[in-house]
Amino acid sequence: MRGVSVEPVPSASTRFRRVADNLGSTMAESDSGDLSRVVATVRERIDPDAAERAALRDAVDELTARVEAELADRSLEADVLQVGSTARGTWLSGDRDIDLFVRFPESVDRDSLERYGLAVGNAVLPDGHEEYAEHPYVTGRFDGFDVDLVPCFDVEDGASLRSAVDRTPHHNDYLRARLDDEFAADVRVFKRFLKGIGAYGSDLRTRGFSGYLTELLVLEHGGFEELLRAAADWHPPVELDPEDHGTRSFDDPLVVVDPTDPTRNVAAVCSAENVARLQHYARELLSDPREAVFFGSDPDSLSEEGVRGHVRRRGTHPIAVVFDTPDVVDDQLYPQLYKSIAGVESELARRGFAPIRSATFAADRAVLLVELSHRTLPNVERHDGPPVHVRPHAEGFYDAYAAGDDYGPFLDGGRYAVEREREFTDAAALLESETLFQVGLGTNVERKLREDYSLLVGDDVAELADEFGVELARYFDPRP
Template sequence: MPAACSIPFHALLEYEYPMSEDEAEYDTEGGPSTGTADDVADRDQDLERVITAARDRVDPSDDERERLRTIADRLVDRAEAAATDLCTDADVLQVGSSARGTWVSGDRDIDVFVRFPPDLDRETLASYGLEVGHATVPDGHEEYAEHPYVKGEVEGFDVDVVPCFRLESATEIQSAVDRTPFHNQYLLDRLDDDLAADVRLTKGFMKGIGAYGSDLRTRGFSGYLTELLVCEYGGFRGLLEAAANWKPPVELDPEDHGQETFSDPLVVIDPTDPERNVAAVCSSENVARLQHYARRFLEQPHPSVFDPREPEPLSESALLDHLERRATTPIAVRFDAPDLVDDQLYPQLYKSLSGITQGLDDRGFDVFRGTTYANETAVVFAELAVATRPAVERHQGPPVDVKTHAEGFYNAYADDDDTYGPFLEGSRYVAERERRFTSAREFLESDRLFDVGLGAHVETALEDGYEVFVGTEVTTLLEEFGGELRRYFDPRP
């Protein structure tokens, strides 16, 4: 993406983190300043008080635990009965955070995996999986990853019934979901009650700062990655203290596989599969976000960090005030959002944002910052430092002594009445030719928009029609994207 688009291309949860009048000071290693011994002792007491209060927020109640356990057991029994009727060698596992006691109060996810023998062909596995899924969740619907599975709601819980192959090693996987039982067992072998409690605390922290979730909209920390990090650093506080001093790229290899190299900002080699980086989807922004809030929290612990808050929508008067203060030119391209799940939609939106902003930059409309949103409609939004250009543009040619290229350049413009020149500047030919687009709107409303890199479904949506808003016209977006625009004009780490 062009350097001008400096913010991460995903929506962030925000909250107002309490700050002292003076920003916390940091030492040269990037961690919080230590202060006097009394300061450290007071801060440790504050930290423990906040952590204790946060545990009350994130830990499920006894009633929550019992209700989940009852429903999960019932679902596993249903799935097992249906699966063994179809294949006597099948078995059923409850996996994920609800199986490991690492789920946060309020979470409502139950994952049931149905394992079939590895010699079963994929078509039969898919067919059996759907049959078991519908028997387990009668009102469920089918969704598709590498193969179909059943998703539905049972008594307020979101339930996935997923078929996979039962394998001896995660290196033998035939589809991505085959890894999950290995992940589940690896963590069950390592998580005691204290570490499980710290995982819940860490997930609450990650959710509060807007860095939790491996979906391709958020590109943050997955549940599995979070649990591995807590195990690696011995708990919530150990992870924050380490993250506060990370110097990416950070490389962790829990089982010392030592076989693969990766170029991601955070590398956590999958303990069950040495060829995989568990943190591959985690963006550099979210790694930095964890570092930022880890430092702030260790220096100034406060329970509000565990409370994700949706910002109030930006008002029209506030938006106009921002535009007047910034003296930039906002532009937006709005179109009907393609009917895709977020993991398919957002990569296409990010690609389209990159393509459109690069196209604007290439034509001299300097992009200051940009982002993309989606709801019923989708928007590519950017601010321009330069929104209009002169009617002519400069085209610098080769040095005269580069005979073939120089003659070609000269002859291309010599008889063009609409071109100034060619003339010489130093040893080079220069021509001033008519500019194709003198305003950003002209470019965005032209067919040349389709020459930039666009996501396939976004391009189709644009072909069906789109709107361009420039300057104060972007107030039209407030009704649907008022919260997103507040995030944009009130940015936080």
């Protein structure tokens, strides 16, 4: 799909005329009108008002002046720039985030960048604290805003990086040259839509749409409604290349080649499930425009009795591995939890317990929950061998089992088969054994499990309701 050109940026009236021209029928025009009215109402709730904008401007101006004064006092050659959604006018009312980057020349070495960056950050935000992404930075509060002061290198382009954050100023320049007020308004609406359906955020827990990705998608399609209509008909993998860099081979359901770095897919973290979620709710909003889609809320917490009722009704066998949550940041924790639950579910499936669905939750404790068709199985399982005419493999199979205590080998049609004793006839016994540690657990998850864990089986999983009632409500009443 052709990328967005820099000039000319279509005006709001031009874009709205384009939408009307493309609808092509009275019914579609009516639907578009209904959606436009809904969007207008949503904007009244999410657009920052004049007072919010003024407060943000004042805070940014004061912080910028403080950073510049600290740089001058230390005779440091660097500049400061505001980046992110508040710099581009795509922030939502109530968001209180300010991102300031302190940009040092490439001639500065990495250790000096970190040392200078922390010195300036701690001086500007004396009540803040240091955090670490690829390198340390200072975060804190100022006049009611959450502030990140991040050092970076002033690199020539987004592909010439010395640290991952170096591309952010290039993202900022690219978008500020293209986002007019109407595009920015459409981005805010799209962000609110993604928040409402639970697909906003590039953290490794959510695996959804980042702010930068939302902005690129709105620009690429010419507006919020145009994007909805396109997404409703996507056939993943979807590949978009705004600057026609020439798409590399990316193995992702959604590919948006970074305009500032042709080696990077901006949508790499976005899961297939969240791409499908966008498609589902795009179709739903287009067919039935309503505000509720933009402002989804958590379900009511499920009680212990409610959990037991679902288990009885379903006639399944849930089993939960419960352990203390590893003391790591979420972006380290959740990939490990997802890896661990996938390993547990796969092993239970391989052993014949027929998992129906699984989930993982974390608060003070972490949970790996698998719902099984069977908790217990017969003492024997069937194992099919090769066709008899495949002589080397067939003879090897026959010889392996002929002298044992298994049932067989026997012939079933043209191949050998055997009925052998199961290693585990009870899923709980499997998860209580050393086999649990052979399924490909996350490193920190495995460490915690080796310290201690417990199993909850059947309707005993209801004991999780006090801590995970909302998560269990989502599990037992699944939605797209």
